[in-house]
Amino acid sequence: MWMDGTEQQNEVLTMIREMNRCWTETWDEAAFARFIHPDAVAIAPTVPGRLEGRDAYVSGWRAFAEGAVIHRWEETGHRVRFFCQGACAVVTYFFTIRFTLAGREITMKGRDMFTLVRQRGRWLVAADQFSPEPGDG
Numbered sequence: 001m002w003m004d005g006t007e008q009q010n011e012v013l014t015m016i017r018e019m020n021r022c023w024t025e026t027w028d029e030a031a032f033a034r035f036i037h038p039d040a041v042a043i044a045p046t047v048p049g050r051l052e053g054r055d056a057y058v059s060g061w062r063a064f065a066e067g068a069v070i071h072r073w074e075e076t077g078h079r080v081r082f083f084c085q086g087a088c089a090v091v092t093y094f095f096t097i098r099f100t101l102a103g104r105e106i107t108m109k110g111r112d113m114f115t116l117v118r119q120r121g122r123w124l125v126a127a128d129q130f131s132p133e134p135g136d137g
Contacts, residue, residue: 045132053119068099113128115127
């Protein structure tokens with residue numbers, strides 16, 4: 001089904017926000033995993049190398065979500081770009097997160113970049129890279 005650019009962009013942003021709620025508001029592992037492609041890869045600033053595959057990706061977020069108490073999550077400045085005749089999208093945005101981990105309260109500003117693929121009518125995360133904003137901290 002063809003959608004105009006605005007409709008497709010809204011669908012992608014809704015998916016990203018729903019996925020983020022699965023780990024920022026409460027850890028819902030089953031719901032979170034449904035957003036991740038089986039062959040996804042992620043690069044995170046606190047994990048050496050890459051997280052490869054859905055299980056490793058979910059496990060990485062599980063460790064954070066179960067160990068941290070998230071007080072605030074905010075996303076701003078979303079940009080969506082479509083490729084491969086609308087079957088792939090790159091989503092970028094800025095975030096601010098405030099959380100307590102190991103008794104220490106931390107506020108971090110950063111950037112997130114997702115590569116999404118559309119399969120069987122759904123958007124899935126194929127790649128994710130996030131990093132702190134330079135100079136933050």
